[in-house]
Amino acid sequence: MVRTIQDKILKLKKENDVCILAHSYQAAEIVEIADFTGDSFQLSVMAQTAPQKTVILCGVHFMAETVKILSPEKRVILAHPQAGCPMAEQVEPVFVEHFLKTNPGYTVVAYINTTAALKTVCDVCVTSSTAVKIVQNIENENILFLPDCNLGDYVSKNVTGKNIKLWQGGCPIHAAVNPAEVDKAKELHPGALVLVHPECTPSVVDKADFVGSTSAIMEYAKQSDAKDFIIGTEVSIAEHLAYACPEKNFHILSKKLLCPNMKITSLMDVYKSLTGEGGLEIDMDEDTIHKARKCIDEMIRLGK
Numbered sequence: 001m002v003r004t005i006q007d008k009i010l011k012l013k014k015e016n017d018v019c020i021l022a023h024s025y026q027a028a029e030i031v032e033i034a035d036f037t038g039d040s041f042q043l044s045v046m047a048q049t050a051p052q053k054t055v056i057l058c059g060v061h062f063m064a065e066t067v068k069i070l071s072p073e074k075r076v077i078l079a080h081p082q083a084g085c086p087m088a089e090q091v092e093p094v095f096v097e098h099f100l101k102t103n104p105g106y107t108v109v110a111y112i113n114t115t116a117a118l119k120t121v122c123d124v125c126v127t128s129s130t131a132v133k134i135v136q137n138i139e140n141e142n143i144l145f146l147p148d149c150n151l152g153d154y155v156s157k158n159v160t161g162k163n164i165k166l167w168q169g170g171c172p173i174h175a176a177v178n179p180a181e182v183d184k185a186k187e188l189h190p191g192a193l194v195l196v197h198p199e200c201t202p203s204v205v206d207k208a209d210f211v212g213s214t215s216a217i218m219e220y221a222k223q224s225d226a227k228d229f230i231i232g233t234e235v236s237i238a239e240h241l242a243y244a245c246p247e248k249n250f251h252i253l254s255k256k257l258l259c260p261n262m263k264i265t266s267l268m269d270v271y272k273s274l275t276g277e278g279g280l281e282i283d284m285d286e287d288t289i290h291k292a293r294k295c296i297d298e299m300i301r302l303g304k
């Protein structure tokens, strides 16, 4: 059944010259039919270089928007129309405008996990893999970091000479893990290395052996000589790593680390996006693309 639909998708995608991009939190059966799998930033870069004129994004809404901002000439389709990220929807542009009225002169740093509308009122974007470097490279000392206060806390502790105000938002999936679960996982898997995403709370991050973005965690586990790992990010990462490194053991830190928005996309959604019966085409006006793009271009400039 799964194989049959995967074969139909591969055939249609070739006939119609479509590029399928999947975030690493997607299920294995989706990753198998994708042209490229990666973290949020890698996906948008890939979309720019892909020769195809149509991109189907298997992930969440803000990722499809980022692809559209960077490649406005392409048709960008989000495979499941309701796949949204609750963190990305936590801040409205008007909140930032209000903040700047009462705190003039601040540089507003937006995690890439934000809406295109919000990016139009921010100064620079960051991803979890580039946040520390970019914040350190910002000329201004006064910074508002949003929406993830956990990633923001991690950044604050790893840069010098900055006055960083944190927005009190975050990822409800990563933030749900507590330090007692780290202790329990270590007890169950003695000697295993704990690798966590900086979207986890500081009390969880403090107990980790390694802190990094989705792709940094995967890279670290692949390169490491260790055999056992406790993975503190979305559960699919432990599964993908198990396939990539069959000689190693990957344990999930908590079963709470399952993002329903990332898992809502099925093979049938991808199939229907290809046939034109499903999916959501991202439609964005030129002004939004232009203003949001500035924020992303600044990320590329400061991330070098």
Ligand code: 13P
Residues within 6 Å of the ligand: 038, 039, 040, 041, 085, 113, 127, 128, 129, 171, 199, 213, 214, 215
């Ligand atoms: P990255 O893929 O950039 O590590 O982000 C993690 C995440 O939560 C994506 O939704």
Ligand code: SF4
Residues within 6 Å of the ligand: 060, 084, 085, 086, 087, 088, 113, 171, 172, 173, 174, 234, 259, 260, 261, 262
């Ligand atoms: Fe959003 Fe968190 Fe899910 Fe990523 S894991 S899509 S940040 S809710």
